[in-house]
Amino acid sequence: MLDDASLLQRHCLLNPAAGIGEVRDKVSHYLWPHRMNLPRADALHSALYGVFFGSSALFDLHYGAEVEIDAGDIASYYLIRITLQGTGTVTLGAQSAAMRRGSLTISSPSERSLIRIGKECRNLILRVERDALERQLQRLLERPLKQPLLFDIQVAAGHPGMAAVRETLEYICRLHQGPMVEDLAPTLGSGLSDYLLSVLLTQLPHNYSEALREDRRQPMPFHVRKARDYIESHLDEPIALATLAELSGVSIRTLQNGFAHFLRQTPTDYMRSRRLARVHEALQQARAQDSVTDILLRHGVSSFGHFATHYRRQYGCLPSETLRGGR
Numbered sequence: 280m281l282d283d284a285s286l287l288q289r290h291c292l293l294n295p296a297a298g299i300g301e302v303r304d305k306v307s308h309y310l311w312p313h314r315m316n317l318p319r320a321d322a323l324h325s326a327l328y329g330v331f332f333g334s335s336a337l338f339d340l341h342y343g344a345e346v347e348i349d350a351g352d353i354a355s356y357y358l359i360r361i362t363l364q365g366t367g368t369v370t371l372g373a374q375s376a377a378m379r380r381g382s383l384t385i386s387s388p389s390e391r392s393l394i395r396i397g398k399e400c401r402n403l404i405l406r407v408e409r410d411a412l413e414r415q416l417q418r419l420l421e422r423p424l425k426q427p428l429l430f431d432i433q434v435a436a437g438h439p440g441m442a443a444v445r446e447t448l449e450y451i452c453r454l455h456q457g458p459m460v461e462d463l464a465p466t467l468g469s470g471l472s473d474y475l476l477s478v479l480l481t482q483l484p485h486n487y488s489e490a491l492r493e494d495r496r497q498p499m500p501f502h503v504r505k506a507r508d509y510i511e512s513h514l515d516e517p518i519a520l521a522t523l524a525e526l527s528g529v530s531i532r533t534l535q536n537g538f539a540h541f542l543r544q545t546p547t548d549y550m551r552s553r554r555l556a557r558v559h560e561a562l563q564q565a566r567a568q569d570s571v572t573d574i575l576l577r578h579g580v581s582s583f584g585h586f587a588t589h590y591r592r593q594y595g596c597l598p599s600e601t602l603r604g605g606r
Contacts, residue, residue, distance in 0.1 A: 287328035313350040333472025334411035341401040350392040358386040365400030376433035385430040415476040422542040423552030440482030502527040503537040515579035562601040
């Protein structure tokens with residue numbers, strides 16, 4: 280199915296006669312801004328098809344010439360590629376991986392991404408929003424992330440998760456080949472995307488894979504779950520550690536040990552991370568009249584400078600930058 284030449288041809292995004300400038304601009308618009316070079320000065324015979332659903336998008340891209348792409352740090356997205364034909368290489372920082380028919384390679388937000396594509400190379404590229412994937416991972420782990428999510432740059436051909444990902448992408452392609460998909464899009468999109476995010480997180484190797492496996496083996500004890508749930512429902516209020524322990528029916532030390540073992544954080548760090556995540560989401564979804572101060576006060580933050588320091592440490596930017604980006 281994925282080798283079918285007409286995977287997404289009902290959804291053309293590029294004029295077949297487009298020159299290098301238009302090709303670069305279209306691919307930059309739909310995937311990620313980048314610099315593009317044709318080392319042999321060959322004529323392009325490019326094709327780009329794509330569909331959009333929830334926080335994800337799926338593209339079928341063929342340049343029809345040798346192309347070098349410097350995408351920098353693809354900071355807002357994960358790009359998962361299945362190579363349908365031809366060859367190429369993808370480099371992420373000091374790591375490199377070969378693209379060849381049937382291979383699966385991944386660019387994670389972290390370091391400079393360089394891609395060299397052969398004339399016959401054609402890729403099915405899944406673009407997933409970073410924030411959506413990290414939120415889904417936090418839901419699966421039931422705790423905030425302490426470090427960025429990084430997938431292995433290449434998944435081995437025999438890896439058991441390959442089949443699940445291919446089957447999911449085949450299903451998405453089949454859905455979008457039907458004439459009724461536009462009518463289904465508003466209700467289908469977010470649910471389909473959430474399912475896809477769970478498939479990626481549970482089936483492909485990354486730096487949280489072992490934590491996900493551990494969490495499925497070892498249920499969270501009642502006192503940790505109760506304290507965590509109380510924090511989640513009172514994020515806009517100050518919560519004393521002694522109060523949290525009393526509500527959970529254990530000593531402060533027992534509660535701290537439980538959080539350290541099952542959530543990999545102290546209760547205080549967990550509260551801070553969840554408040555940061557709540558404010559981060561509010562900044563991204565802010566109304567035109569909202570200011571950073573309005574949003575912070577609405578979420579119970581009074582020490583703006585202290586909060587901004589922790590926010591920058593977790594998200595790599597200031598709250599004001601997130602607010603501008605959301606708008």
